[in-house]
Amino acid sequence: MGYGYFNRLLRVDLTKKTIEAIRLPEEYWRKYVGGKCLGSRLLLDYELYKYDPLAEENYIFMLVGPLTGSVTPGVGKTSFFSRSLLTGGYLDSTCGGRLAHNLKSAGYDGVMITGQSEVPVYLSITDHEARLESAKDLWGKGCFETESILKSIHGRDASTAVIGPAGENLVKYATVHADFYHQAGRGGVGALFGAKKLKGIVVSGGIPVPYYRPRELFAEGFRLIRESRPDQKVRFRIRYGTMSTLDLTQKLGIAVVRNFTDGVSDRYDLDLNRDYLKEHFVVRDLGCFACPVPCGKGSEFEYQGTTYRVGGPEYETMSLIGTNLEVKAEELLYLNWLCDDLGIDTISGGVTLGCAAEAYARGLLDDQDLGLSLKWGDGAGFAKAFRAIAYRQGVGALLAEGSRRFAQEIGLDRDTAIQVKGMEIAGYDPRGTTGYALEFAVADRGGCHRRARPIYKEQDDDAYRFSYEGKGKMVKELEDQRAFYHSLIICDFIPSIYPLKVKEYAGLLSLATGWEISFDKAVQIGERAMNQSRLFNVYCGIRRKDDILPGRFFNQPLPRGRAQGQVLEPARFQQMLSDYYAARGWDEDGVPTAAKLEELGIGPGNLEAREA
């Protein structure tokens, strides 16, 4: 056995009710490492592109990585991989909390779930053991109550990851909700749990991970934590969490307002800003396990006479539910809590309701069509809509399909559905950042903001952020670096504020595993992951035609703010896309070339090799 991993994956077949620990070939760990690189490999190996996401044969892989279980900054992440119900293609979705640490401490590198149970169950995992338990009494309950019950049974140190009514009812952007205040939010992993009648996973453990040089690895982690603690970037991040991102997007004129029809929020000056939220609602910081930069915030607020407690608001929720739907701060917090309890992704949920609210405002839909009112700023109306989505009642059944399908079925202009490949885009208007325009367009799981985050490079130079030059190469390089972090798995917030980049993380990976890993090797792991996820998408039918943004961004200039007048130019956007494909070594249709796949050692499905 090597170091840094157990080479034990728990395979659970919910149809056959079997649980077994399987091993992967030893060379898999070195080549694919963990997290995203391994997850995208397993999706190919198990040929999941052949099956409907709702089919019994689909798998959900829940993976950690070789640094999980240590105190390397940013190590608190678990990722889920599957074929997405929302996009029909590649999906990874990541959450924080204590789940990753507990899973590794239980002696596993991951869990593979296939089949479909006839009755609701949950999976309980402890040191080298796992069992399926009845979830009959949990089915139908909200995420908070479900987690509370599971922790009362399995102990407060047990980590819990559950679905709410939205996941049970196959809402295509349902979340998996972990340790009360963390979510695998994007792409509908919750619906895949629901389809398998899996209400949740409970994990606890106390097995030490066999690292190559554990004392040096831990000592280095603590040294970094001690030395970086006074750094201004660290202090600022802890103080405001992601809430301060709205300061940036508002300043740059790329905030999200009324379904991407404006780039400047009027509510920002009233109550949707970090200072107002911090002063009135935030009561404490909430950190992921072993994180030295606890950016999560815990807020307490009253809504219609009841006191609620919620994790957040995070920037994306402030943006896609807050400034987008123009609700008040208290309503934003309530909708945040409601989505968490029902198990709804606030990004896809907010954008989908934004699409419906725009149609309502234009008089294309009325109260009778919807069975509810969706006026901009009407928090109670949006709350009703989220409940209707989670239970698929009335128009909620259609909204539960996501904005693309909703617009199509209702007969709206398809450009009002702000999505890529079926997944709604996050809180950065791409007209004011060509880097994000490209990232959203090519992101493997659909409109995702975490694959490259080019805004860090663009924010201080307006000419550059509106320019198309060099963006293909830039996005490619950022994606590869981040895919390396996502393979360890490291929170991608940390490298932007800590003196830890690819080279340093590669050094820590060497201490964990004993492998010599150069900078180039590390980036290649990321590049391999990106090519595997693309190959999976290609097998699902995704090509250049799908790497495109809604038409609104090409024909409606932003009306005011620092990006006023900006609109994407189709020909230059297409040229940028070609530049990206060229930088990637993909052909003009966005398909990885045989030479590139050979260079990275990527084969097609590899069924015979996957289990040692």
Next chain:
Amino acid sequence: MHLRVKVSECAFCNLCSLACAFKHSGTLSLARAAIRVSPELPDRLKVKVNFCIQCSQGYCIESCPQKALRREEDGRVTVEELLCDACQGEYRCVPACKVNGIFRSPDGARPVKCDLCGGDPECAKVCPNELISVA
């Protein structure tokens, strides 16, 4: 001399526990940590942090049949490893403590208890919000 923790701002990252375990055992086993964090969620947004406050009553000292626990001149209560037999697994000091600040050892050795790292505690150096100090 004792540890002071500003619990109201704790973000329950558990780095204090991990640094404690590493300093005293070279591992990251939470069962080796003399400071332990328990969030009380979600009905309250509160956290409990348990650790020895080196209280003047010294109930643990009184409870020890081997007289392995003793008060140092600087006020700390320490465990003399050679004298402690863990009460053959009974750990009488553990239930004697009124603040749940002393813990059983996972391997039956002497109890796990804060010794302030001799006056320069590791937990204080890693707490992200700098909530731990020595008073």
